[in-house]
Amino acid sequence: MVDVAIKSTDGHPLVYLPRHDYYSDDLLRGILSKIRTFAMVGASTHWKRPSSYAMKYLSKKGYRVIPINPSRAGKEILGEQVYGSIADYPGHLDMVDIFRTSEEAYDITKDVIANIADKGIKVLWMQLTVRNDKAAELAEEAGLTVIMNRCPKIEYARLSGELSWSGINSKIVSAKSLRPPRA
Secondary structure, eight states: OOOEEEEOTTSOEEEEOGGGSOOOHHHHHHHHHHOOEEEEETOOSSTTSHHHHHHHHHHHTTOEEEEEOGGGTTSEETTEEOBSSTTTOOSOOSEEEEOSOHHHHHHHHHHHHHTHHHHTOOEEEEOTTOOOHHHHHHHHHTTOEEEOSOOHHHHHHHHHTHHHHTTOOOSOOOSSOOOOSOO
């Protein structure tokens, strides 16, 4: 597919990357099997928020999820200290998961790129409904693998067969037991 650039009403070019409309199960499984520690930008201290559900689920699956939230820095979520920014976290990060708006994703992406070498970041993941093609283009130019408009919690559950247990069509048909993306 060909990337498309069109002009917006204010004359600035808009970028649309059709290659980000679909991701293969192999790509998603590969990412979820390799990452161990990732930052969740926009993690919430409120247990009713989707980011809290996702963090809890993924933590139970063996991932270390580092909450990033400037307004909650210094507090704890699920036993993990909340940091104000990616740069504030002192350790290695395999991935950054953006749980903020599509508009905010561009500036967050610039922050991720500024910390690639120091943190070892390989993947930039944008949550459901979060899509910023310009940010994706910038991240890919910096060498990151980009996933947009997907949830790692949902993809993990789908790829491991857990979604099918509740009657949801995961589009995976197999007589064999599926193995989780992370063993």
